[in-house]
Amino acid sequence: MLKIKCPFCGVRDESEFSCGGEAHIARPTTDLKLTDKIFSEYLFMKYNPKGVFLERWCHTSGCRRWFNLARDTVSHEIIEIYPMGVFPKTVKGKKAYQANWRRKSKYEAVSKPAKRTKK
């Protein structure tokens, strides 16, 4: 069983959490460019890498808050836990974000992923 550190409640057992699948999937905007093919990429196509994977998790039995988690699918090592709406900060996490096929897909070009704000 994984021990996951909820950003609010602290370290808890995996059984208290539920996994929400791949993180950073941007919804395509309703645009004339939007074809069925592009929308099906958003709706059906998922990424399933061997290595670091960015996921969304929810602390269902605890505070019921969502957060993002970078996990190695081979070793189950949890590399990073970061809030919703934010991008990974560790080197491995950034690499995993860039390695996703979505970054080069047509579908993401017509959607508007949340942009990193520089302050």
Next chain:
Amino acid sequence: MVDTISRIVVGCTAFNDKKLPILKKPESLKAPLIELSEIKHLGKLNVRCGKKNRDALGKLIHCNLPIQINQINSKAGRFAISLGPDEYLILAEPGSENQLEKTLNSSDISKYISVVNVSDALCAIQISGPKVRDVLSKGCAIDFHPDSFYKNKAVQCDLALANIVLVCLEENEFIFICRTSFAEYILDWFIDASYEYGIFVSDGI
């Protein structure tokens, strides 16, 4: 029929279908080491409120809201438990919850908060006794050592298969809040789990 109506009028209690009191203990024990009872008709309000309005909300309910999550503040019979970064559970004296709900909904900050009366959806159950931490750790993956689960700490977790909010009032005294529909299941679980220490379930206040 008359019985059902009177039940609705007085509101839900957790152990409607149980014949209380229940005493279960091994013969070698003189007295039970675990005591369990319901705190009946306790007012419960679920409030969503951001950081900005936390102090104003605290003044309205006459009890400061805890700043850290997993904490409980109490003052004059009212309890405020933080359930999340912007979510609180307010426990109020029986019968005062409707008035409190009205006060909150007609206040200046009513636009920025959400108040839900969950008095009958949830029930509060008190457990105490010298072996209470041992029994709880049978069904809960939380560290119950007195140094890590101390007075005025509150956690949300799974007890057996039910979702509960567990509050430590004194070293060997806990309150937990669960769904009313799960209360009998939890009572059954407690009678099983604490048989070796002896358990006494009373009708409550």
